Amino acid sequence: MTTRFDHAFQEIERPFAWIDFDALDKNIATVRNDCGEKNIRIATKSIRSVEILRYLYDNLPNAVGYMTFTAAETLFLLQQHFDDVLLGYPVMEEESVRKLLHFVKEGKTVTFMVDKEEHVTFLARLGQELGVRVQVCIDINVSNDFKLLYFGTKRSSLYSLETLTPFLKFIEQQPDIEVVGAMGYEAQIAGVGNRPVNAIKGRIIDVMQQQAKKQVTQFRRLAIAHIKAYFPKVRFINGGGSGSMAYTAQQREVTEITVGSAFYAPALFDQFTHLYLEKAAGFALRVTRKPEKNIVVCHGGGYTASGAIGADRLPVFYEPTFFSYLSLEGAGEVQSPIKVKHKNINVGDTLYFRHAKAGELCERFQKLHAIRGDKYVGSYNTYRGDGQCFL
Numbered sequence: 001m002t003t004r005f006d007h008a009f010q011e012i013e014r015p016f017a018w019i020d021f022d023a024l025d026k027n028i029a030t031v032r033n034d035c036g037e038k039n040i041r042i043a044t045k046s047i048r049s050v051e052i053l054r055y056l057y058d059n060l061p062n063a064v065g066y067m068t069f070t071a072a073e074t075l076f077l078l079q080q081h082f083d084d085v086l087l088g089y090p091v092m093e094e095e096s097v098r099k100l101l102h103f104v105k106e107g108k109t110v111t112f113m114v115d116k117e118e119h120v121t122f123l124a125r126l127g128q129e130l131g132v133r134v135q136v137c138i139d140i141n142v143s144n145d146f147k148l149l150y151f152g153t154k155r156s157s158l159y160s161l162e163t164l165t166p167f168l169k170f171i172e173q174q175p176d177i178e179v180v181g182a183m184g185y186e187a188q189i190a191g192v193g194n195r196p197v198n199a200i201k202g203r204i205i206d207v208m209q210q211q212a213k214k215q216v217t218q219f220r221r222l223a224i225a226h227i228k229a230y231f232p233k234v235r236f237i238n239g240g241g242s243g244s245m246a247y248t249a250q251q252r253e254v255t256e257i258t259v260g261s262a263f264y265a266p267a268l269f270d271q272f273t274h275l276y277l278e279k280a281a282g283f284a285l286r287v288t289r290k291p292e293k294n295i296v297v298c299h300g301g302g303y304t305a306s307g308a309i310g311a312d313r314l315p316v317f318y319e320p321t322f323f324s325y326l327s328l329e330g331a332g333e334v335q336s337p338i339k340v341k342h343k344n345i346n347v348g349d350t351l352y353f354r355h356a357k358a359g360e361l362c363e364r365f366q367k368l369h370a371i372r373g374d375k376y377v378g379s380y381n382t383y384r385g386d387g388q389c390f391l
Helices: 003-008 021-035 050-058 071-079 094-105 117-130 161-172 199-230 242-249 267-271 359-363
Strands: 016-020 039-043 063-068 085-087 110-114 134-140 177-184 236-239 256-259 281-292 295-299 323-325 335-340 350-354 367-372 375-381
Touching (some): 003 350, 016 021, 021 039, 021 242, 021 367, 039 050, 050 375, 063 071, 071 085, 094 110, 094 117, 110 177, 117 134, 117 177, 134 161, 134 199, 161 199, 281 335
Parallel strands (some): 039 063, 039 256, 063 085, 085 110, 110 134, 134 177, 177 236, 236 256
Antiparallel strands (some): 281 350, 295 335, 323 335
């Protein structure tokens, strides 16, 4: 690893999570450039640190708010004086939603995601009870069904104008509900890299994504026009993600792009050929054993990412040229054996890693230890460090 890291972090006990502000600032600039004139909504699930969320907001002139992932997390952020929060997923937790609506009564902006009548009925009941007109965002499904393959995520049930129309008519009859936004998240473009380990698979993904872009553009525009025919005062249209910023910035119906992972640049985003991001966050482990000349053992390291099981869910090495996992052990809960190539590593040394997914790193550590240049510049609490755990 570079002496820059070793020097800055020499007094920090291992394991620890790190954040490189030089890299973070470059990624912020990349996000600003790729998103162009579109507003940016920061995805909190990919950051999971109040202090870093504030840093990002302060350094993004076109930031308009946050996309959260649970009602409890949203409540926590409102208590930290955040505002303009869009829940990225439907929530049905009555106690937390009641508390959120009390914040709405006090002037905070909270928007709830809906795609089923059950979501609307639940929110309308609580809104009526508390005397609050509940703001909602309609989540449309822009995944692609290629018959032999479903390309996208199983999210919203609103996948066509035929499914959308009765839902809009139902909401029209709810006096305690106000439609303020719509979202069409193209996960098959924003979250699927076109440079996986398997080159043939990469070419197939490339072709499918090009076709998907055409269909997403066409359907999302039709769906948004349809929603506006019923609710002309919609104030935002959300789309995109870290992997589709440049594409989504070109979509005239979209007013804001959700971005999160691009700031930390986790390992899964190395698989995107069009993204040029810097390695901004990761973790460090101590080498505590050396059972063979070219094998060292790190204490800890089993920080695998969520999603479909595969090698791409493992953490990656900051210096991948020199290290690899043992195929029969991988990244272990309490120890990780590592094969070393063309580098001298001894007991007591430190190896640096990057998590496969952005925010999940912060569920493992209480602090992000920060570097700028070759200087240690302090630590920043994660949600976990603030005593919080969501999902």
